[in-house]
Amino acid sequence: MNETTYFQLSTLLMCKTWTLPNHPLFQFASGFLLLSYLSPPGIYGLLYLRCCLTIASIFYTLWGWLILCSIDTCVWNLIFTFVNAVYVIFIVFKINPFIRFPHDVELVYRDLFKPLKVSRNSFLKIYKCTREVQTLKAEDVYCYEGETLVDKLSLLLSGRLAVLKNGKTVHLIDAHQFVDSPEWFGVGSNETYQVTVMALEECRLIIWHRDKLKLTIADEPYLQAVMDNILGKDVVKKLLFVTGTVGNAATSNCSTNVNENSKLIVPYHKAMDQVIKRNINPEPNGVHCFWSLSRINEDIETNV
Structure with missing residues (x-):
């Protein structure tokens, strides 16, 4: 019996011939x-x-x-x-979702959003909130101080804008900088701009409907963090590049005195000290920050 079983197993486990x-x-x-x-x-x-x-x-x-x-x-x-x-x-x-944007918008995505690991699908959600792409001729006004309502968020695609306060040049806005980043943080749509923004040359701006954009990213914590990060950096840049003519009665108007050298970089340690301490109240000599950032509350959202 054992020999028969061994023979059967050996037959199953061993091949007599191999195929090619x-x-x-x-x-x-x-x-x-x-x-x-x-x-x-x-x-x-x-x-x-x-x-x-x-x-x-x-x-x-x-x-x-x-x-x-x-x-x-x-x-x-x-x-x-x-x-x-x-x-x-x-x-x-x-x-690679093969989502393509217009050339100038593509540059914005690559420069501002892609470094923060924002996918094209996520950026498409932001781009769909676009109200229009506006073109301004030289000396056209984007917004008027105390008159235009803050109901939009704009990014300069090309050209250069001048920011004026009480008719005096405060600083410049270059390509791929936001026009109204300070108003993003806690400023309601029923409030008005605190500055006038005017084109120095032909400019193209991408304009978002601000409330629609905030509603779109409301359920996207990462996109909220990205927008706050980008716009927060933009605000800091505006504080760092404030002109040395703020509060100076001798400042000329925009059409005669705005040039490449009109930007004055505030010493870094002093500028950051101002930002950290929120030192934005009027100084004894009358120099003050042209944005009332003291109104900004992190927890306040724009009313819809």
Whole structure:
């Protein structure tokens, strides 16, 4: 009895003869299957894995169709090919969603938002809140001090703007800087601008409906943090690049005295000291900050 059992097992476990190696299609398929096991971690590793499995399944399908002439081998591997190909397409679109913006908006995305890891899909949500892209000729006025309501958020795409307070030039706004970043923080839509903004040359601005934008990112904490980060930095830059003519009665008006040298960089340690201490109240000599930032409360949202 034991000899019979041993003979049966030896028959099952040992091959008397070996067939020739399979067709090269089978070898290629197995090679790509092996490569799929070597995929690295991460989204690109997953893409590599699915590409290898797709190619392997194609070779297995061809092997079953041309060499084995086996319908079930072909059908199963066609299914595997389809499933993996769908995953490849999905991952490719996730890595690069092929969302394109107008050239100047694309530059804004690359300069301001992409460094903060904002995806194109997320930036598209912001871009869809655009009210218009406005063009200003030289000396056209964007907003009037004490008259124009703060119901928008604008970014300068090209050109240069001058900010005036009581008819005097305060500072300049260059391309890829926000026009009304200080008003983003806690200023209601029923309030008016505290400065006048005028174009020094032909300018193009992208204008968002501010309340619509705030509602859009209300459920996106990361986008909220990104917008606060970008706009907060813009406010700090405005404080750092305040002209030395604020409060000086001898300051000339915009059309005669605005040039490349009209910006004065405040010494960094003094400027940051002012920002940290919120030292924005009028000084004894009458020099004051032209934005009433003391009204800004972090927890206040714009009323809709």
